[in-house]
Amino acid sequence: MDSLLAAVRACRLCEAELPLGPRPVVQLGAGARILIIGQAPGTRVHATGIPWNDPSGNTLRRWLDLDRETFYDADQVAIMPMGFCYPGRGKSGDLPPRPECAPTWHARILAALPNIRLTLLIGLYAQRYYLDKRFRTLTDTVRHWREFAPDRLPLPHPSPRNRRWLMQNPWFEQDTVPALQARVHEVLSTKPQAGS
Template structure:
């Protein structure tokens, strides 16, 4: 497992397409219980070499009902984005994750994770990649029908501040779905 993580962290497959160079940001252990599948690290994550240490991460931890210590313990959470490196800036938000990472690494990592109880699909990129034709018409319908994907997957929106308008238009998510998510996370983490 450590060799695989080391191999990933030294990956430079798409470095020529990355504005700030390669800096794969992933975290997992053989004991990881919950997988966080998201889009790609942002600029702040690239600079700090640490995932989710920004406003998006604070909102995600709030949704999960966990503190920093619980969140950054790889025995609890595996951090496995669709793209492992910061892809660069787009007109609004970041560019899409590079297409090389998930096909190159995900199956290898997932085959090593034997203790997983839940996989969060955070945002549209991870939902499209993993749900494929099972995804509903859009992210809102997919998230509102999260129970259709349990017990394996739990789709949620990306917690980015740029999604605050989606959250304002869909208050049911934080009023109902987040509570269900927190209960599942609490149950999984307490059984360790």
Template sequence: MKDLLDEIGSCTVCDSFFLHQPRPIVSISSSSKLLIIGQAPGRKVHESGIPWDDASGSNLRNWLNLPEDVFYDSSKVALVPMGFCYPGSGKSGDLPPRPECAPLWHSKILTHCTSVKLTLLIGQYAQKYYLRERMQGNLTETVKAFESYLPKHLPLPHPSPRNRIWMKKNQWFEMSLLPKLKTHIEKLNIV
């Protein structure tokens, strides 16, 4: 595992696409029971080097009802983005995750994460990559059909504060899905 983390940490495959120094950010352990696959680090996470160290991470921890010490304990929770480095800013937010990371690293990571009981697929990039043809017509329909992907996967929208409009339009998410998500997290016995 240490060799893999060192290899990921020194990766420069996408170096030519960035205006900044690559900083792969991932947190894994062979004993992690919960695997969270997100999009890519944002600017704040790039600067701190801590996954989900921003408002989105705060929202996600609330959704999961996990305290920071558990969330950031890699022996319990693995945090793996689709793109390991901050992709930079676009016109309406961050650019998409670099497409090289997941095919290059995810299968190697999953080989080591043998204790995972539940994988959260956060956002459309993770859902498209892992659910493939099983994904519904769009993110909303996929998240709404979350029970059909259990017990292995559970798709979620991105917890970004920018998704407030989506949350208001889809109140079923907070009323129906989040309580069930918290129950699944409790069953993992990681707190």
């Protein structure tokens, strides 16, 4: 795991395309039982190098019912975004994750995480990459989360920009979040498999 982390952090694959330069942000531990696959770091996360260290992360931790200590314990929670570096700003928010990251790194990282029992797919980019295309929208995909459970759960992005979506879809926090919290606690209450 140490050599893989060093290789990820040394990645310069799309350096020329990154306005703030490369700073891959991941959290990996061989014992992790939960994997969070989000979009890409924002400017605050880029500045600190700590994943989900922003208002979106505060909301995500509330949805998961995890304190910061547990969330940032790499032997419990692994974090691997679709794009590891801040991609820059577009007209209506951050640009999409760089397309090079997932094909270059994800399979290698997944192979090094043998104990994952729950993968959270946050946002449209992660869902399109890892789930079948039977649902056309993020809302439909998240609404049908039971079809992917118990091993994978699609979630909307917890960004403050998504307040309107949350208001228009109250079922998410009423029904999905309690089920998500129960599954997170169930997974974290189990010990990693021997030999990890």
